[in-house]
Amino acid sequence: MLKDPQHELLVDIRKQMALYSVSTISELSKVTHVSFPTIKKMIDDMIVRGEVIEHGQKAPEGGRPAKSYGYNPEFRHCLTLYIEAREIRYRLIDCQHQIVEDGVSLITDSHLEALGELVDPFIEDKTKIGAISVGVAAAVDMGRIVFAPEYPSLAHLDLKHWLMERTGLPVVIENDMNAAVYGFSKRDETTTHQSIVYLGLGKNGPGAGILFDGHVARGQSGFSGEVSFLPLYDDASFYDRIKDKPYGPNVLKKEEIDALGRLVATFAATLNPHAFIFSDVDLVQEDLLRINRACERYLPSRHIPVLRIGQWEEDYFSGLARLGIELTLETIQRGDV
Amino acid sequence: MLKDPQHELLVDIRKQMALYSVSTISELSKVTHVSFPTIKKMIDDMIVRGEVIEHGQKAPEGGRPAKSYGYNPEFRHCLTLYIEAREIRYRLIDCQHQIVEDGVSLITDSHLEALGELVDPFIEDKTKIGAISVGVAAAVDMGRIVFAPEYPSLAHLDLKHWLMERTGLPVVIENDMNAAVYGFSKRDETTTHQSIVYLGLGKNGPGAGILFDGHVARGQSGFSGEVSFLPLYDDASFYDRIKDKPYGPNVLKKEEIDALGRLVATFAATLNPHAFIFSDVDLVQEDLLRINRACERYLPSRHIPVLRIGQWEEDYFSGLARLGIELTLETIQRGDV
DNA sequence: ATGACTTATTAAAATATTTTAAAAAGTAGA
């Protein structure tokens, strides 16, 4: 079967409009490498179906002012949520990341029942949901939970398939650190196409999300970013030196700083990423300089990535939002209203 | 300016024919996702220009046998070479990796002069060379040598630009480990789209080439794969534990095995690659099992990459060949004969 | 050998896309 070039172009136009606010036909023509008349036809069709709204004119820049178009935020919504040990946090958003509704659902019985009961009302609702994205603190392979210390009841479950069956909607399942690093890179445009690492120390041990040139690294066995196991000392791993740190952001002890400096050095001498992100639930700004100094003991400073502190919950939700919106925009069918 | 879809299709057809031996129009139509008649027109044109040769018929598989076409190995050649401390090894190849001519050129004076004198005769020759690929034991950024312990005279030189000026041909410059890992992945089809690491212990210290989902990792500052600096012990780096190893393949000492086991563990717990390749100039087959056992001390064995021994010179040349051929096929202009 | 089936090729018609040229709608300066 041949691929449908029109569908790919349509998806590209949607993403440019909804995700990057490209609003004129000229601009769309440039970024998609497709001619003006072709874009115009697509947009006209999208206006008829209610997917695109015609705004006024753009401020002119020396010539005839361009008409401005925008992606209709009401056309599709997207349900994003993440599952923790005892609660599920969710946000219903539009395709421009705006929150329509949000909340928390406590888990009383099984994780799966709680998830089902949270999702059902959204499906019955007349609101048009295009896709669901789910974050889990577990290793995920093709939508299947392969290792889940935080909620053993979900282990080995094909969560993606289960949720698709229950809702009839496209579903994407992602690991928490992978979602966070993806979300961070999309929130901060300077890092979008770079290689970055996002470290979370977590309640059940540390983990890292790794982005390579903007693509999430999953690894051969879903083990990528399991930095606990790094042999950084004669008789101790990274985890050994970090496991006694009290939960929450605080000023770190000297040996914790050294362990983190070695961790950064390890990435600098292998992947050599542009940025290394720590989480605001783990440490505070003043720790960064100390970590940087610790890292300088191991390699020249110009190879050390930029050290930053990310906003964990926002980055996590951003990654899920992005994944959900992309899936929504990719799965709208030709002719859908 | 719009991109030229016809040119991209043409390049795709060339690569499928020359690099993957796709020989019938039906197959080309499938792999390129372009219709049969369109491919047919392109092929007819390529035959007229001498770029493609019509062979006989393919063995039929139940229906009308397909005509078989092949990329003309005489249409363009490609010069590949790598620069070492005291010599330059070169191979003139066709677009199907076949060696047309090879040799070694000793460096008496400066590296640059030797390179120029080696290249010049090939340019004057009537043989049609499509591109030149050059391997160096140095950090390369956009064709510029940024760090070169092995040949200081080339440091900070824009070698790509220099060679393009001198020859008027497209040129690609690549780091030795990057070329080797790329070459290995193309020679071994099972690893082509995987993540793999290729380690060379080298004369001037170790270095690794890293492939992520088939793409070479270059890093933020060209420092990727500089594993010398890895802090693997309380007071010692990877380099400290490996630097006294005698040059050449031999059975390793216990502490060298441990250092390599830790190195493999470091990659397994970060990138989690499919395979980890050692070089046949550094160690022998029986070392691999020992390294694997050493690695098992640090993490569960199912996450350890497959350990293998590569053929250094062949892998290096293969990577350069591949880069050169790709560049050749990409830069043939419409209408060239 | 014949007919049913399979796959490849060719030719013609239908679509889709780009290119070109002309018209429209603004700014800026004389």
Next chain:
DNA sequence: TCTACTTTTTAAAATATTTTAATAAGTCAT
């Protein structure tokens, strides 16, 4: 205000690509 200039939009013509149908060339079972 008029003219020159710039950029967007529209319309028409030229290209490129795909789809459909018809034809060609083989295999296999009977």
